[in-house]
Amino acid sequence: MNAADTNTLIDERDLSKLKWRCRRGLLENDLFIERFFQRHEGALTVFHAEGLRQLMDLSDNDLLDLLLARKEPVDELDRPDVHAVLALLRTPQ
Known part of the structure; x- marks a missing residue:
């Protein structure tokens, strides 16, 4: 990923694909993602989008642990895009 990617908005097609990719089996995760x-x-x-894709590779329970701040990203998830998206996902109303 290059520096331009931090400012390049995703287009409608990619947004639609990303939303489909983010569908989860656990209601609690869906609520975070919908918000x-x-x-x-x-x-x-x-x-x-790349940070969100990385998070969507997790199991529902592992994702929920991150969303609820029971755990923090480690190993291959300890990257700036994941941390940025996770901060947005965790932001309360």
């Missing part, structure tokens, strides 16, 4: 998209979908960049 995230309601607030930020118009300003999502390639940087944010």
Whole structure:
């Protein structure tokens, strides 16, 4: 990922794909993700999209632990894009 990706907005097609990719089996995760998209979908960049994709590779329970700040990203998830998206996902109303 290059520096331009932090400012390049994703297009409608990529946004639609990302929303489909973010569908989860656990209601609690869906609530966090739905709120995230309601607030930020118009300003999502390639940087944010990649961080979100990384988080969506997790199991539902591992994702929920991160969303509730029971755990912090480690190993391959300890990256700036994941931390940025996680901070947005954790922001309360």
